[in-house]
Amino acid sequence: MKKLFTFLAISSLLCLSAAEPPSSTLRLGLLKYNGGGDWYSNPTALPNLAAFCNDQLGTSFTTDYGTVEVGSAELYNYPWVHMTGHGNVVFSAAEAENLRNYLVGGGFLHIDDNYGMDPYVRLALEQVFPDLALVELPYSHPIYHQTFEFNNGLPKIHEHDGEAPVGYGIFYENRLVVYYSYQCDLGDGWEDESVHNDPPEIRQAALQMGANVIQYAFEQ
Secondary structure (H helix, E strand, O other), X not given: OHHHHHXXXXXXXXXXXXXXOOOOOOEEEEEEOEOOOOOOOOOOHHXXXXXXXXXXXXXXXXXXXXXXXXXXXXXXXXXXXXXXXXXXXXXXXXXXXXXXXXXXXXXXXXXXXXXXXXXXXXXXXXXXXXXXXXXXXXXXXXXXXXXXXXXXXXXXXXXXXXXXXXEEEEEEOOEEEEEEEEOXXXXXXXXXXXHHOOOHHHHHHHHHHHHHHHHHXXXX
């Protein structure tokens, strides 16, 4: 948790224009981007994930997540940010630089392809880290072995193209700063049960893997 506290201290200095002092309760962030993709997909996902982490990991997340734009200084208020959607993703040069600075400074981005965003988000990430590439994480990576064990990597939540789910990452100075879940759709599994009618075991697996991502991001 030391890196998290360092990050939050830095972020409070970077956001001196805030009208209120930073809260001791952490909030998950949802990344808002341009390009026409539905960044707002799965509106019940993050509240359910926050509640699950509070119950299972002993965290103190507020379930009222924050929406933050890629180019905003408010990005630094969120140690963990989630990005999802089905379509196009466009970052301006300034937005890409802001996201890179956020990640280099201690932030963490989880991208979850809700089906259809893969080619676009890859191009956007090339803007953020032109010198780094997404790499597939092996099943032995610690992100799959936190409080919950996933010996075969990401669970399969929704079929999409029927391909096996894959977890990718971008590492900056040996620290995982971006985790990208592909052909998996964790966010759908975090949603209210009535949204997709997923069986309990599927929703449980999605929430457990989401908790692992958060736990790893905060403790690496």
